[in-house]
Amino acid sequence: MPLINSLIEKMKIDKILILGLIFIFLFSISVNAVDTDDWMICAKYPNLDVLCGEDNVTLPEKPPVDFIISGAEYRGVVKEKSASITAIYDLEVLKDGWVEIPLLSSDVAIANAKLDGKRISLLTKNGKHELITNEIGKHKLEIDFLVKVYSDVDSNNLKFNIPRTSVSKVWFEIPKTNISVSIASSFSAEITESNGKTYASAVLTSTDLLSMRWSRKIEIPEPEILEPRIYAEVFTLMSIGEGIINGDTTVQYSIVQAGTAHFTVSLPTDVDVLDVTGSRLKDWRVKEDKGRKILDVYLSSEIKGTYQLSVKYEKTLQGTSAVSEIPRIQILGVEREKGYIGIEARTNVEITVTDVSGANRIDVKELPYPIVSRTKRPILLAYKYLKHPYTIILDIKKHEEIPVLSAVIDSASFITLVVGDGKSITKGTYYVKNNRKQFLELDLPPNSRVWSTFVSGGPVKPAKSKKGTILIPLSKSMGGESRVSFPVEIVYITEMPGMGYLGTSDFVLPRVDIPISRADLILYLPEEHDFLRFDGNMKEVKERRHYIPEIPAPTALGGAPSNAMLESQVKEVEEFRGAVQKAAEKGVLPVQVSVPQQGKVYRFSKLMVTEDQRPWVQTIYINSEIYSWFNLIVFLAVLITVLKAMKRLTMVVNIWDWIGRKKSLIILIVILAFIAKYTLPSTFNSALIAAVIALLLGSVYLGYKKISRMGRARRGRRSTESRLKEEIMNEK
Structure with a gap:
């Protein structure tokens, strides 16, 4: 058993070693496949978009432009009729494949072109010299070309179209001195002279035209310091009051040649300056000099063209009635002065001119608007003067005032x-x-x-x-x-x-x-x-x-x-x-x-x-109930009286004889009716209504009586005729 176990353990170790060697071999093959361009991994997949989706691999986007010209530099040497120029461009090609890059206009003569140090040829198409390349990446392009120099009477110039870049630098050598050079659409231009030549350099803005002009320098002399020439027009309104003359003068200055910040006005010594106004006014001061008061007016800055100055002043008289000369205002330091004077009365004073010299009287309607617009009172006298001195003496009389309603x-x-x-x-x-x-x-x-x-x-x-x-x-x-x-x-x-x-x-x-x-x-x-x-x-x-x-x-x-x-x-x-x-x-x-x-x-x-x-009103009154009974009694009395009168008229043979006999009574009745109409209008109306009613009733009665009498007469005639007929018949 121990032997068998040891063999099994050895076999497990050998299997692990064999598996490790196989893994190392496969990993080396995969690394070589990635690093070598000739290797390719092919795989079957039902949906390639899922494999290359947002969560996997992002495919490269197409560049927005085919190329970029990041900078350009033009260096040229100007000759008599042409200029030899070298253009250096920094290019970057972004598109894979052939790209056409337009460069210079076709009116320049290309002498040589190099791309990254290699000679190349340019294509002329659509009025442009173009570069054709299929090499992606950054490049440096150098072009040598000639441009025609144009000459006119007093200047020379050259111009040609260039590709628009973010940065373009120019440098030119001109074989002349004492010239003025200008390069269009440029800034930071530097013009220097050395060894009988002029060198011009500048940086162009983003433009597609390079234009340079040079001409001989014109010596501009230093400007001569001129003194200001000042002309003045004076508009004065004199208001005559009780023991005082108030003046309101507006001076309209016209300043030419140079500006000024100081004006001077001369006034009589018996005049007090009240106020001075004008734009850019900094300060004003009054001093006495040689029997006159001098008003110095200072502005915050020099002014040229037109300027308006207003001066208000007053002169105190000896009394409410006096003979006095109006204050004479003179503008100092001017080439020419003319003026208008209007005189008005502020109170009930009578103004009479006793003496005038140096001024002409004019119609009040001829006074200019700056005087007329300053008052609502009528202007009594108007004068115009063209030079100094002038004198206008007035006799001022104060009349007694009459009290009026306030x-x-x-x-x-x-x-x-x-x-x-x-x-x-x-x-x-x-x-x-x-x-x-x-x-x-x-x-x-x-x-x-x-x-x-x-x-x-x-x-x-x-x-x-x-x-x-x-x-x-x-x-x-x-x-x-x-x-x-x-x-x-x-x-x-x-x-x-x-x-x-x-x-x-x-x-x-x-x-x-x-x-x-x-x-x-x-x-x-x-x-x-x-x-x-x-x-x-x-x-x-x-x-x-x-x-x-x-x-x-x-x-x-x-x-x-x-x-x-x-x-x-x-x-x-x-x-x-x-x-x-x-x-x-x-x-x-x-x-x-x-x-x-x-x-x-x-x-x-x-x-x-x-x-x-x-204001007052008086009335006669009567109790309404009593007055109603009184009107009723009058109504009945008039009604009965008129009816009786009409009854008597039927027995009168000659009405006019009856009126003659009753004339005094009729006049009395008319007078009473007239008095009643204005004192007792209601009673008069009642009596009038009663009289009308009585007349109507009497007329009806008289008509009825007349008709009855006529009927009886007809019946009597008929009876008489019938009786006569009967008598005649009886006689027959």
């Missing part, structure tokens, strides 16, 4: 509600144009109390003057000279005597210290009264009466206002007044108050209410 009320509207117990609530809105007035002063009617005041929609605190008038603070109107009016609102209550059965009532509006162009009043009067006539300085606007109830009120049967409705109306106003009185406190801003609009509506208007006038 505020005016364009319109005022009032709404007044009157209740039966005599109380009235009025809301007045004044549309005010104010320049500088501080308060609107109102003299309210007697027994009146203010409830609220608003200005421009905002609450304000009213004050009370020593005279007992109400002062409402005003704001200033906006909009410049054409000011816009703003509303001033006041609501107040007035204690008045109650209305009885018959009487008169006065409705008085506040008196203000500003004239009113137009005042309008809407008057709401109690329903239980009729108002026979209106008097006062406000004219009634004839419109149809209508009702604008805010709160629905119950009415009695038949549509007439009931006592319950009237009591409800009075109660509402009392509650409204009580609420406002509880809210009214000193020093607290008022609340907005709306006046109830309910009752019989009447409208009144007045044009031009002066400060000493108070």
Whole structure:
């Protein structure tokens, strides 16, 4: 057994050695197959794409271009009519197989070509010299060729097409000196001269044309340092005020030949410079020199061309009325100066010219725009001057001023509600144009109390003057000279005597210290009264009466206002007044108050209410029930009277004789009717209706009576005829 086991173990070792030798032999064969080009591994596989997929072997991609020219260098020697040039290209062929590489244009003469030191031939195709090769990799190509040199009157040049590369260097030798060389599409150009020759080198941008031009240098003399030549045009507006002359001068400079950063202006010594403005202005200073003030203006940098400088100044006069020369402004350091002067009056001064020399008077319409555009006031005098000195002396007279309105009320509207117990609530809105007035002063009617005041929609605190008038603070109107009016609102209550059965009532509006162009009043009067006539300085606007109830009120049967409705109306106003009185406190801003609009509506208007006038309206009233009974009595009386009169007319033989006898009575009736029409219009209407009805009834009665009389006459004639016939028959 031990022998057998040892033999088996030896056989296992021999098997392992044999397997190792076989593995080493096969591995050596595989290594030689990879390293040797003549070996190839062939395998059958159903899908080669899977074998060469993303997870296995990636096949090489086709290059995007066939070749690359990474750099080029051109070195040439210029001769009289041609140039000998050597081009050196760094190539890299990427495509497997034959590749055509276009190089130079066909208008150059190829002398020699070498690829990697070996002579080659180039192909001429499509106007290009081309290199044909099938060798992949990097190469160096050298080409010797000739280019024609073109000459004209004062320069020479050469040019030819080249392949576009990322880097192209040129170097030329020109057998001349004192020449100017320019190479198109180049930078970092260097031009040097040595041994009677000129050498030019440069780096080209990515271009497909090499062009070089050279010509004899032209000596440019050093520029002569020129002094600036300055011309000035002056536009001056003189504003004459009370004891002062304000000047506003604009100088329009024209600067040629050279720039400047300094301007000088001369002014009289009695003139104070207020302000100097202009672009690039750095500083300005005033000094006195030889009886004049010199204004030096400094800019931050030199300027050439046109420049505008503005100077504002003033001259103080001895008084509001004086004889004075206008300030004469002179521009120093200029070749020529001309100017225009416009003179205006800022206040109510009278300006008279006493003496003029060196300046010509022109029409105001001839003044240039820079003067006219600076003022909205009328320009009184205009002058033009072409040189210095000039003199314009004015006689200035100040006249006494007349006070004018600083505020005016364009319109005022009032709404007044009157209740039966005599109380009235009025809301007045004044549309005010104010320049500088501080308060609107109102003299309210007697027994009146203010409830609220608003200005421009905002609450304000009213004050009370020593005279007992109400002062409402005003704001200033906006909009410049054409000011816009703003509303001033006041609501107040007035204690008045109650209305009885018959009487008169006065409705008085506040008196203000500003004239009113137009005042309008809407008057709401109690329903239980009729108002026979209106008097006062406000004219009634004839419109149809209508009702604008805010709160629905119950009415009695038949549509007439009931006592319950009237009591409800009075109660509402009392509650409204009580609420406002509880809210009214000193020093607290008022609340907005709306006046109830309910009752019989009447409208009144007045044009031009002066400060000493108070708009007012007076009415004659009567209880509506009494007035209704009175109108009924008048109606019946007129009806009966006219009927009786028509009955009597039937017994009158001559109507005109009857009218002559009753002439005084008829005139009296006409006068009474005329008075009733304007004092008792409702009564007049009742009487007129009664008269018309009576006339219609009388006419019907007279017609009926006439027809009856005619019928009786016909019957009488018939009976008479029949009786005569009977008598004749009896006689026969």
